[in-house]
Amino acid sequence: MTIDPEMAEIVKVFFQESREGLDAMESGLLGLGATADTENINTIFRAAHSIKGGSATFGFAEVAAFTHGVETLLDEMRNGVRPVTSEAVQTLLQACDCLREMIAATEAEQPLDQGRIAALNSDILHILGERPNETPTPAAGAPRSAAGAPQRAAAAGPAAGVPPAAAEQSTGWRIVFEPVAELLRLRNEPTRMFAELERLGTIAARADVSRLPALDALDPESCYLSWTLEVSGQIPRPKLDEIFDWVDSHCRLEFTPTGRSAAAPAAAVQAAPQALAPSAAPSPEAKVASPANAERGPAAANVPVQKAAAESGSIRVATEKVDGIINLVGELLITQSMLSGFADGIDPDDLDRLRQGLSQLARNTRELQESVMQIRMLPISFAFNRFPRIVHDLSRKLGKKVELKLTGEGTELDKTVLEKISDPLVHLVRNALDHGLEIPDRRLATGKQETGTLELAAFHEGGNIIIEVRDDGAGLNKVKILQKARERGLVAADQELTDEQIDNLIFMPGFSTADQISDVSGRGVGMDVVRRNINDLGGHVQISSKEGLGSTIRIRLPLTLAILDGQLVRVGKEIYIISLLAIVETIQVPRERVNKLVGRTEVFRLREEYLPVVKLCDQFGVEPDSRSAEDGLLVVVEADGKRAGVLVDDLLAQQQVVIKSLESNFKSVSGIAGATILGDGTVALIIDVPGLIRSVINSGGAISAHAA
Amino acid sequence: MAKKILAVDDSASMRQMVLFTLQGAGYEVVQACDGVEALELARQSAVDLVLTDVHMPRMDGITLVRELRALLNYKLVPMLILTTESSQEKKMDGKRAGATGWIVKPFNPPQLLATVARVI
Numbered sequence: 001m002t003i004d005p006e007m008a009e010i011v012k013v014f015f016q017e018s019r020e021g022l023d024a025m026e027s028g029l030l031g032l033g034a035t036a037d038t039e040n041i042n043t044i045f046r047a048a049h050s051i052k053g054g055s056a057t058f059g060f061a062e063v064a065a066f067t068h069g070v071e072t073l074l075d076e077m078r079n080g081v082r083p084v085t086s087e088a089v090q091t092l093l094q095a096c097d098c099l100r101e102m103i104a105a106t107e108a109e110q111p112l113d114q115g116r117i118a119a120l121n122s123d124i125l126h127i128l129g130e131r132p133n134e135t136p137t138p139a140a141g142a143p144r145s146a147a148g149a150p151q152r153a154a155a156a157g158p159a160a161g162v163p164p165a166a167a168e169q170s171t172g173w174r175i176v177f178e179p180v181a182e183l184l185r186l187r188n189e190p191t192r193m194f195a196e197l198e199r200l201g202t203i204a205a206r207a208d209v210s211r212l213p214a215l216d217a218l219d220p221e222s223c224y225l226s227w228t229l230e231v232s233g234q235i236p237r238p239k240l241d242e243i244f245d246w247v248d249s250h251c252r253l254e255f256t257p258t259g260r261s262a263a264a265p266a267a268a269v270q271a272a273p274q275a276l277a278p279s280a281a282p283s284p285e286a287k288v289a290s291p292a293n294a295e296r297g298p299a300a301a302n303v304p305v306q307k308a309a310a311e312s313g314s315i316r317v318a319t320e321k322v323d324g325i326i327n328l329v330g331e332l333l334i335t336q337s338m339l340s341g342f343a344d345g346i347d348p349d350d351l352d353r354l355r356q357g358l359s360q361l362a363r364n365t366r367e368l369q370e371s372v373m374q375i376r377m378l379p380i381s382f383a384f385n386r387f388p389r390i391v392h393d394l395s396r397k398l399g400k401k402v403e404l405k406l407t408g409e410g411t412e413l414d415k416t417v418l419e420k421i422s423d424p425l426v427h428l429v430r431n432a433l434d435h436g437l438e439i440p441d442r443r444l445a446t447g448k449q450e451t452g453t454l455e456l457a458a459f460h461e462g463g464n465i466i467i468e469v470r471d472d473g474a475g476l477n478k479v480k481i482l483q484k485a486r487e488r489g490l491v492a493a494d495q496e497l498t499d500e501q502i503d504n505l506i507f508m509p510g511f512s513t514a515d516q517i518s519d520v521s522g523r524g525v526g527m528d529v530v531r532r533n534i535n536d537l538g539g540h541v542q543i544s545s546k547e548g549l550g551s552t553i554r555i556r557l558p559l560t561l562a563i564l565d566g567q568l569v570r571v572g573k574e575i576y577i578i579s580l581l582a583i584v585e586t587i588q589v590p591r592e593r594v595n596k597l598v599g600r601t602e603v604f605r606l607r608e609e610y611l612p613v614v615k616l617c618d619q620f621g622v623e624p625d626s627r628s629a630e631d632g633l634l635v636v637v638e639a640d641g642k643r644a645g646v647l648v649d650d651l652l653a654q655q656q657v658v659i660k661s662l663e664s665n666f667k668s669v670s671g672i673a674g675a676t677i678l679g680d681g682t683v684a685l686i687i688d689v690p691g692l693i694r695s696v697i698n699s700g701g702a703i704s705a706h707a708a
Numbered sequence: 709m710a711k712k713i714l715a716v717d718d719s720a721s722m723r724q725m726v727l728f729t730l731q732g733a734g735y736e737v738v739q740a741c742d743g744v745e746a747l748e749l750a751r752q753s754a755v756d757l758v759l760t761d762v763h764m765p766r767m768d769g770i771t772l773v774r775e776l777r778a779l780l781n782y783k784l785v786p787m788l789i790l791t792t793e794s795s796q797e798k799k800m801d802g803k804r805a806g807a808t809g810w811i812v813k814p815f816n817p818p819q820l821l822a823t824v825a826r827v828i
Contacts, residue, residue: 043765
């Protein structure tokens with residue numbers, strides 16, 4: 001079935017849809033605690049129902065079978081016969097995870113994790129096995145009528161346990177068919193059913209017209225006739241049931257085998273006309289006022305889920321295509337800046353028009369660039385959406401009460417940045433939950449609300465996106481941090497640090513210590529890795545914290561990795577580009593502030609700090625105007641919390657540059673992050689600030705903290 | 709003229725599968741993703757058959773059938789609900805609302821075509 005290319009496309013849609021459905025289920029389940037509103041649980045149920053229906057339709061029987069239990073449980077919750085306990089929610093959340101893996105494995109045609117599936121399935125059956133108190137059980141599964149049973153069996157397939165009556169095969173049948181008057185109103189045409197019967201064998205029909213009223217009393221929409229049909233042929237009973245399946249609640253039906261002496265004369269099965277009778281199977285839907293909320297476990301996270309962001313109408317574009325367009329726009333920018341160069345040397349009469357045209361070109365180009373960049377932009381909700389679940393699971397595990405607040409989920413940023421920031425964010429959130437927020441008792445003891453607040457906020461500031469992770473927990477213990485940093489030689493014994501500097505020590509390599517490692521956040525990834533990842537994205541992270549009141553981690557990221565706000569600097573005849581984000585300030589250094597340290601490294605004193613001087617001329621082997629710090633300009637740059645002064649001859653323009661990979665066009669060069677093409681066609685190299693600082697420090701240069 | 713079928717399902721993959729199957733057999737298909745949208749479409753134009761899923765947001769399939777039966781030009785239009793084998797009750801609900809019959813999920817394209825052929 002999946003061989004058909006068209007069908008394969010549809011199956012792909014099903015996988016995508018299932019993943020979206022699982023996301024909806026998950027966020028719905030997480031939102032269940034706060035309010036067990038019907039719409040929410042209906043949404044969850046529908047998602048499961050669709051996955052079950054789709055997987056069965058497209059032939060993924062194992063997915064369908066597993067989802068069946070989930071669906072049944074949800075259906076009972078939806079109907080109020082099953083309380084929404086936190087245990088059940090937890091199991092359902094795990095079932096979501098399991099289904100996600102099943103879908104992924106099915107799509108990749110990999111084997112399924114049978115052990116896990118079986119374990120979860122038995123968990124679900126266990127919950128289902130606990131009969132809810134108020135349910136009148138026997139009625140629930142009672143067959144509707146004798147005719148109902150074979151008909152269901154027929155639908156399930158011939159192999160399903162077929163009751164004896166259905167197994168009967170006769171060379172002929174006598175069928176008495178007495179429809180109720182309303183039959184025709186539902187567009188069940190007896191003639192069509194007879195036509196179907198005729199396909200099974202020859203029929204002779206005798207209509208009973210005795211119920212026909214006089215013409216003036218006749219309602220043309222009612223059925224007054226009944227029939228006795230003699231059908232001959234080898235016809236299995238289920239075939240007959242199938243034909244009359246839709247109407248058997250709207251008629252009296254009698255099947256009698258005629259071809260041979262029937263094994264049991266009682267085989268004539270009667271379906272009592274239950275026409276439009278009140279609900280056939282008394283439903284166990286005794287509306288139980290859901291005791292669900294009262295019963296939630298103490299650790300349950302109270303997570304309000306905002307779903308608006310997830311429903312943005314989206315297009316799916318291949319990343320390569322988009323990258324191609326971005327590249328083209330980059331070329332256009334280059335042309336534009338090249339044209340700008342001509343403006344000075346042209347016939348004065350044309351000058352105005354040329355300038356006008358150029359400014360228009362510049363505007364158009366910029367707009368085009370912005371709109372094309374938009375294609376790559378995704379709302380940060382894609383990263384934030386993981387957190388309700390993570391916070392739910394973690395707070396449960398840690399025995400903490402947490403309210404998660406998400407703001408600015410619609411804030412957009414580049415897809416690549418988004419993907420790469422996701423893991424560092426998870427780490428920060430885990431850390432905040434594990435080390436930041438206190439356990440309920442502790443919070444109460446310090447006069448705080450029992451439930452802690454963890455807030456994830458995203459917003460635009462300048463050309464950057466800011467993501468903040470705020471908690472109202474204990475804050476950082478500055479004394480302890482400083483002590484630890486001194487023990488580890490990260491800070492000199494006599495060095496005075498500001499509160500902010502102390503807080504940010506936690507991002508230093510080697511600061512993640514053994515006694516910090518726990519099951520939750522100590523996974524061998526320290527805060528230094530978080531910072532390095534963020535720096536690699538051209539971003540910046542810092543923490544500020546007030547003891548007893550909580551911490552705020554602030555991440556600043558560029559909106560995109562394709563374009564950089566750069567400062568052009570000159571060294572000799574070469575032009576380099578330094579990211580504006582990395583530049584702290586640019587200064588001219590008086591001679592008396594420059595010291596030569598042992599070896600060849602120069603350091604200079606900037607206010608109370610000693611910074612190493614990086615000479616680009618030596619680094620890249622170019623002939624500079626000057627070789628000493630006091631004759632040139634020092635661009636103070638910062639990365640990974642460390643600063644250095646980069647010696648250059650001159651500062652040129654600031655401009656947006658399109659980043660071209662050096663690695664894919666040439667080869668990777670240490671100290672260089674990439675290249676760009678300037679307006680005059682020359683190539684300018686983009687300085688890799690973090691790499692440069694690292695190399696200076698590794699080559700025996702001074703670390704700021706040790707310089708004194 | 710090709711018979712026109714209104715197919716209603718909130719799942720895009722099911723809609724596509726129904727569309728693909730029915731169009732392949734020469735039917736004209738209009739689609740809606742829930743009862744509200746279907747009702748709107750149905751009010752605008754006539755169809756020969758309505759094929760609807762049961763569980764949908766905004767308006768479910770049973771309600772849709774009931775609403776459609778109340779419309780004069782849908783009084784005589786066959787309506788089939790797509791239901792799962794387990795929900796016998798839904799079938800009866802569907803009947804009470806005015807459905808002609810049902811197609812039991814999961815179904816494959818030949819089953820769908822055979823069932824549709826029973827009513828139009």
